[in-house]
Amino acid sequence: MARRCRYMRPVMTQHFKIRLPDGSVREVAEGTTPADIAAAIGPGLAKAALAARVNGEVRDINRPLEGDSELALITARDEADALELVRHDYAHILAEAVQNLFPGTQITFGPATDDGFYYDFAPAPERGPFTEEDLPAIEEEMRRIIARDEPLVREVWTREDVRKLFLEQGESFKAEWVMELPEHETITMYRSGGWIDLCRGPHLASTGKVDPQAFKLTRVSGAYWRGDQKNAMLSRIYGTGWLNRKQLETHLTRLEEAAKRDHRRIGQDMDLFHLQAEAHGSVFWHPKGFVVWRALEAYLRRRLDAAGYEEVKTPQVMDARQWEQSGHWGKYRENMFVIPDEVPNIEEEGPIISGEGDWMALKPMNCPAHILIFRQGIKSYRDLPIRLAEMGVCHRNEPHGALHGILRVRQFTQDDAHIFCREDQLVEEVRLFLDLLDRVYKDLGFPDYAIKLALRPEKRFGSEEMWDWSEQSLRDGVKAAGRDTDEYGWEELPGEGAFYAPKLEFHLTDAIGRTWQVGTIQTDTVLPERLDASYVAEDGQRHRPIMLHRAILGSFERFIGILIEHHAGRFPLWLAPVQAVVATIVSDADDYAQEVVARLAAAGLRVETDLRNEKINYKVREHSLAKVPNLLVVGKREAEERTVALRPLGEGARQEVLGLDEAVERLAKEALPPDLR
Ligand SMILES: [Zn+2]
Ligand SMILES: [Zn+2]
Secondary structure (H helix, E strand, O other): OOOOOOOOOOOOOOEEEEEOOOOOEEEEEOOOOHHHHHHHHOHHHHHHOOEEEEOOEEEEOOOOOOOOEEEEEEOOOOHHHHHHHHHHHHHHHHHHHHHHHOOOOEEOOOOEOOOEEEEEEEOOOOOOOOOHHHHHHHHHHHHHHHHHOOEEEEEEEOHHHHHHHHHHOOOHHHHHHHOOOOOOOOEEEEEEOOEEEEOOOOOOOEHHHOOOOOEEEEEEEEEEHHHOOOOOEEEEEEEEEOOOHHHHHHHHHHHHHHHHOOHHHHHHHOOOEEOOHHHOOOOEEOHHHHHHHHHHHHHHHHHHHHOOOEEOOOOOEEEHHHHHHHOOOOHHHHHOOEEEEOOOOOOOOOOOOOOOOEEEEEOOOOHHHHHHHHOOOOOEHHHOOEEEEEEEEEEOOOOHHHOEOOOEOOEEEEEEEEEEEOHHHHHHHHHHHHHHHHHHHHHOOOOOEEEEEEOOOOOOOOOHHHHHHHHHHHHHHHHHOOOOOHHHOOEEEOOOOOOOOOEEEEEEEOOOOOEEEEEEEEEEOHHHHHOOOOEEOOOOOEEOOEEEEEEEEEEHHHHHHHHHHHHOOOOOHHHOOOOEEEEEOOHHHHHHHHHHHHHHHHOOOOEEEEOOOOOHHHHHHHHHHOOOOEEEEEOHHHHHHOEEEEEEOOOOOOOEEEEHHHHHHHHHHHOOOHHHO
């Protein structure tokens, strides 16, 4: 039986001072809940209040206050908190629904996610894992539970009682879990009607507080109990959950739009690249895809040259001793591909590798190698800043399950650079970088991006002074560039920095409103110390340079993936794999078509011919599906008059008849990369 913890009531009722966000203070009797306070303020608030923030912690609206407190009521306007709460409720309701419909199913965990929730179940063995066909019935049952509007009641239990109850109910996962909760933790169960779950909370006051039309179950998958492959395989049901129907619909439309833009599908349709199991997480770039890559790389290289960077190329494989010195061989090793430094055995007998050779590793990052270049020869304060750039090919040993198209890969090419500078140069270097990055993002079609400063995390290396000046330098750099404004989404994120340094992050917003973190710049004093980089300062002494790690695109693979999805495959002309196709209406125009192609190619355009004996409408449709930005149609009349009918890609684009010279000149101009215009 459930047993509620009750304290002996004191003879005198205690009173607490509750401070509200407007600064006012209310005195309330013990036992008062945030819901009571909301009701005392007004019926509107009583209805709107979903939960409460008590001394910073989100709590149930009906949980009595326990002492003098700061109280803020949470309504749907506090969207982040409200979403988290409703998603947790949906997960709870999902679990209840599944147990109602499928007796014998065991419950495990069900957290809120970025766009909804999931719940992991252990279905009855005779039943097997859930499938997508089960989802409509589960949704219906969830709606029935919501309609019943059962109160969600928090109860404090003892560990033993929880275990006993779950064992009685055949819930072995929950019974196992409760025994592992930390000793000091208050153990709470949430009850709605006849259903009960071990849960930390908080929850809304009742199941009817969520909108029955604002969620949708989306898919099922397998998941291991506690994420460990050695454990039982569970059946996970995912859903998306929102505050209201409109939000849900917006989200579903965005998902649909995102599916249409999926870079894997477009990459295949446009013949840009492929992936196959023999090279997990490494991309096979096809000729057309690599054209995009080369155009992007050439553009970036010109920008870097103009910004005073020097390009280098460093070894792909280095000795383990080097990685030990840089600190990567320790914890970071699990992300690396290690290689034995020995000649493999080719005899049938014996192992291929003896295991006695030294270890080497493929580089997971370029930083140590750049310091090794910096260390060659004596550097003086006058040599600084030194900006070493590398289109650095790196390998990281990501688990197969984490890979995703070309967005998450194991072999990737960073647009990496390290700036070695003096302390007095730091702010200016940050400012220069911000200007360069701004130009690049705007050139690539991302005028909308946000700058965030990730500040010191709880667990960190280095002195407080180091953190103070590093954070302040990055902040000052952003100010000096004039980008500490709302227009640039300027924001500081406490606790989110790397363990050795703070960093600026750059988040792009794409055409359908998704954000992607791509660029970064961070200060580092640890690696120059570890690898003994120094310069001779004005005082004749050796000083450590500050190292800035920075990238604008992040990696070419991921960035091209983002470009594909952002533009839905319709690259800006200068990046398009094929910039124009010359298509004939009749075979009489073949010679002239060849001449047009030769002229366009000579003007630097990437151009193809389509002389097939097909109807011109068929050709137009095919090339617009292949997202060719310009189609030049030529027939008998065009050949005689030395003109072309130019049709740009896109709805509402009009065909225009131009003289050949004019058409070549116009397209050549339009195809120039942004920095050469
Ligand atoms: Zn819960
Ligand atoms: Zn680096």
